[in-house]
Amino acid sequence: MMSSTQSPQKNVLAQSDPQTLLRIRHTCAHILAMAVQTLFPETKVTIGPWTETGFYYDFDRPTAFTPENLEKIEAEMRRIIRANLPIIREVVERDDIKAEIAALQEPYKQEILDSIPADEPITRYFIGSPDAGFTSHPEVEPSLIDPVTVPPTAVWWDLCAGPHLNSTKEIHPKAFALESVAGAYWRGDETRPQLQRIYGTAWETPEQLKAYLKQKEEAKRRDHRKLGQELELFSIQEDAGGGLVFWHPKGARMRLLIEDYWRSAHLAAGYDLLYTPHVANLELWKTSGHVDFYRENMFDPIEIESQEYQLKPMNCPFHVLTYQNRLHSYRELPLRWAELGTVYRYERSGVLHGLMRVRGFTQDDAHIFCLPEQVAQEILGVLNLTEKILSDFGFPEYEVNLSTRPAKSVGTDDIWQLATDALVEALNTKGWDYVTDEGGGAFYGPKIDIKIKDAIGRLWQCSTIQVDFNLPERFDMNYVAADGSRQRPIMIHRAIFGSLERFFGILVENYAGLFPLWLAPVQIRLLPVSDAQRSYAETVAQQFQEQGFRVEVDASGDRLGKQIRTAELEKIPVIGVVGKREVEQQTLSVRVPGGKAMPTRQAGDLGALPLSDLLEKMQVAIAHKSLF
RNA sequence: GCCCGUGUAGCUCAGUGGUAGAGCGCACCCUUGGUAAGGGUGAGGUCACGAGUUCAACUCUCGUCACGGGCUCCA
Numbered sequence: 186m187m188s189s190t191q192s193p194q195k196n197v198l199a200q201s202d203p204q205t206l207l208r209i210r211h212t213c214a215h216i217l218a219m220a221v222q223t224l225f226p227e228t229k230v231t232i233g234p235w236t237e238t239g240f241y242y243d244f245d246r247p248t249a250f251t252p253e254n255l256e257k258i259e260a261e262m263r264r265i266i267r268a269n270l271p272i273i274r275e276v277v278e279r280d281d282i283k284a285e286i287a288a289l290q291e292p293y294k295q296e297i298l299d300s301i302p303a304d305e306p307i308t309r310y311f312i313g314s315p316d317a318g319f320t321s322h323p324e325v326e327p328s329l330i331d332p333v334t335v336p337p338t339a340v341w342w343d344l345c346a347g348p349h350l351n352s353t354k355e356i357h358p359k360a361f362a363l364e365s366v367a368g369a370y371w372r373g374d375e376t377r378p379q380l381q382r383i384y385g386t387a388w389e390t391p392e393q394l395k396a397y398l399k400q401k402e403e404a405k406r407r408d409h410r411k412l413g414q415e416l417e418l419f420s421i422q423e424d425a426g427g428g429l430v431f432w433h434p435k436g437a438r439m440r441l442l443i444e445d446y447w448r449s450a451h452l453a454a455g456y457d458l459l460y461t462p463h464v465a466n467l468e469l470w471k472t473s474g475h476v477d478f479y480r481e482n483m484f485d486p487i488e489i490e491s492q493e494y495q496l497k498p499m500n501c502p503f504h505v506l507t508y509q510n511r512l513h514s515y516r517e518l519p520l521r522w523a524e525l526g527t528v529y530r531y532e533r534s535g536v537l538h539g540l541m542r543v544r545g546f547t548q549d550d551a552h553i554f555c556l557p558e559q560v561a562q563e564i565l566g567v568l569n570l571t572e573k574i575l576s577d578f579g580f581p582e583y584e585v586n587l588s589t590r591p592a593k594s595v596g597t598d599d600i601w602q603l604a605t606d607a608l609v610e611a612l613n614t615k616g617w618d619y620v621t622d623e624g625g626g627a628f629y630g631p632k633i634d635i636k637i638k639d640a641i642g643r644l645w646q647c648s649t650i651q652v653d654f655n656l657p658e659r660f661d662m663n664y665v666a667a668d669g670s671r672q673r674p675i676m677i678h679r680a681i682f683g684s685l686e687r688f689f690g691i692l693v694e695n696y697a698g699l700f701p702l703w704l705a706p707v708q709i710r711l712l713p714v715s716d717a718q719r720s721y722a723e724t725v726a727q728q729f730q731e732q733g734f735r736v737e738v739d740a741s742g743d744r745l746g747k748q749i750r751t752a753e754l755e756k757i758p759v760i761g762v763v764g765k766r767e768v769e770q771q772t773l774s775v776r777v778p779g780g781k782a783m784p785t786r787q788a789g790d791l792g793a794l795p796l797s798d799l800l801e802k803m804q805v806a807i808a809h810k811s812l813f
Numbered sequence: 814g815c816c817c818g819u820g821u822a823g824c825u826c827a828g829u830g831g832u833a834g835a836g837c838g839c840a841c842c843c844u845u846g847g848u849a850a851g852g853g854u855g856a857g858g859u860c861a862c863g864a865g866u867u868c869a870a871c872u873c874u875c876g877u878c879a880c881g882g883g884c885u886c887c888a
Contacts, residue, residue: 249816249817249818250817251817252818364882365817365882365883366816366817366818366882366883367816367817367882367883367884368815368816368817368882368883368884369816369883369884369885370815370816370884370885373884373885374884374885375814375815375884375885379815379816379884380816380884381816381817382816382883382884384882384883410880410881414824415824421879421880422879423820423861423878423879423880424879426878426879427878427879427880481886482886482887528888530887530888532886532887533814533815533885533886534814534878534879535814535815535816535883535884535885536814536884536885536886536887537879537880538881541888542886542887542888543888546888548888646887646888647888649888680888682888683888684888685888686888687888688888712847712848714845714846714847714848715845715846715847716845717845742845743846743850743851744844744845744846744847744850744851745846745847745848746846746847746848746849746850746851747846747849747850747851748848748849749847749848749849750848750849750850751849751850752849753849754849760848762847762848764847765847766847774847774848776848790848
């Protein structure tokens with residue numbers, strides 16, 4: 186992380202002591218399971234860890250939990266909390282506990298017990314005193330339990346490494362909430378039984394819970410799927426199929442601006458641009474290894490004149506073919522080739538999500554072919570370009586990961602060492618802190634991943650820089666070295682946005698739809714107070730247009746109040762009111778959206794400005810790539 | 814793909830075993846209005862799609878597709 190600015194909401198949440206929070210959440214998970222087994226005794230327990238915002242617990246039960254069930258469970262949890270039950274840790278003997286679990290008929294717990302290594306201590310945690318003498322699973326019809334009159338006297342325990350609170354009362358009954366039910370596979374393995382996961386959130390204080398819920402609300406308000414529809418940026422249509430994006434005029438305008446910027450930035454950084462086909466002979470994908478390693482993510486091949494063609498899921502083999510078209514000298518390297526390449530990948534229907542996960546998308550891809558001794562310098566160049574581009578789009582903060590050689594990999598020790606050292610050297614020269622993910626690299630080379638931080642503190646992985654020893658080998662790429670010998674070039678894959686669609690979605694959420702002036706599809710809208718000012722408004726619009734601005738005149742004939750409301754809802758960055766006074770004084774009364782349209786920003790009435798002043802102010806905002 | 818939920822007008826959503834409603838938007842008319850909704854009239858729907866049950870299905874059942882919350886995977 187490079188620097189740190191935090192929103193006020195985040196600070197409230199950050200006040201908690203992580204250790205305390207962890208115990209609260211872990212204990213909440215246990216209380217949840219206790220409540221569920223009290224109300225639904227036939228339910229089998231599995232695991233219930235804490236999460237970044239709360240906790241969950243996975244249950245096995247033949248019937249699904251309903252939202253009404255969740256309310257009852259939550260009430261039962263409050264009852265347990267208010268009862269101030271002690272939480273007691275006990276170290277147990279494996280054989281003893283095994284027998285107890287068997288008696289309770291908890292197959293998942295049995296499996297967990299069996300997976301605990303022999304040399305590790307086995308602990309369980311009681312809720313309620315074990316001396317109370319009640320069984321863990323009261324033989325009571327759930328419908329007979331009255332949450333008000335029947336006290337939670339039952340003792341419940343779970344096999345668990347801890348840690349936990351000392352008493353249920355240390356949880357504030359108004360600082361937790363159950364959130365949702367979802368399917369989840371036992372041990373995350375889809376060949377194993379599907380369980381029901383109940384999610385909850387838990388905090389130290391009710392204020393923190395409130396702040397969390399508010400932030401959740403804020404994320405919902407920024408949802409790119411909602412804003413994309415409201416602002417007419419894009420759509421995904423059932424008639425065409427899931428995961429396929431239609432860019433509407435306003436979204437397409439923004440994409441054009443993004444692409445133009447991207448091309449200029451790359452040309453300025455010494456890249457050349459490529460265009461390559463969308464399909465190619467399947468043989469190419471066999472050579473590249475994608476058919477062996479990536480088939481499950483590829484569309485099925487298309488047969489044409491008894492040849493099989495493959496819709497491309499990646500651009501790299503095309504760039505390699507471009508390189509292979511003739512022999513290259515070491516004097517030409519590095520070659521930096523970039524392409525906005527549209528790829529198609531088969532994604533399972535359940536994973537599609539707005540623009541964030543689609544089946545057809547455009548990568549801002551580039552491949553650098555270079556000499557071994559150029560790698561560090563090239564990586565540094567990529568880091569510099571990445572920082573320049575991301576910060577121009579309003580993302581100046583990053584979290585950086587370096588992933589090193591995994592157990593299963595291709596390439597010699599020497600080449601891995603060289604490449605990994607080069608990545609580290611580049612990061613150090615750049616002065617970026619990073620976290621090393623040992624063994625987290627691709628089988629074909631080490632990589633750097635960059636996550637950007639958005640306006641409400643969420644991290645998104647966009648950029649990736651990967652060294653590849655595999656493709657040059659598979660395609661037998663080489664260059665002629667100074668001594669006339671043939672040598673293998675190093676190949677670097679890199680993307681800065683990752684996917685244009687996804688990055689666009691992140692942009693929408695980051696700016697909540699109110700874009701910086703240089704990206705806004707409509708930069709200024711002129712609102713005539715009455716029809717009498719329409720022709721003046723048209724004349725002024727003409728002048729804006731001549732200066733290269735994206736301008737509109739509101740032609741609705743609505744009253745001013747309504748026109749302003751419409752413009753604010755559409756998040757037009759600059760609103761220019763034209764009435765009698767403005768016509769006489771040759772000015773515009775300028776207003777910028779805020780308030781209901783943009784709660785984080787004051788609605789601003791900038792008063793009457795001479796045209797030239799406004800033009801200049803707007804030009805400055807564009808030059809700074811800032812909000813107006 | 815799997816689990817749960819959803820699918821009704823361009824959008825956001827009510828609704829019922831007897832062939833459909835609101836608000837916004839749109840069109841037209843009146844109003845020419847000064848910083849977040851002026852008034853009126855009207856058009857607009859094979860109730861996602863396909864089967865089945867029924868005298869009768871938008872409603873019940875099954876299947877398909879899409880979307881949402883997750884699992885897994887990932888840009």
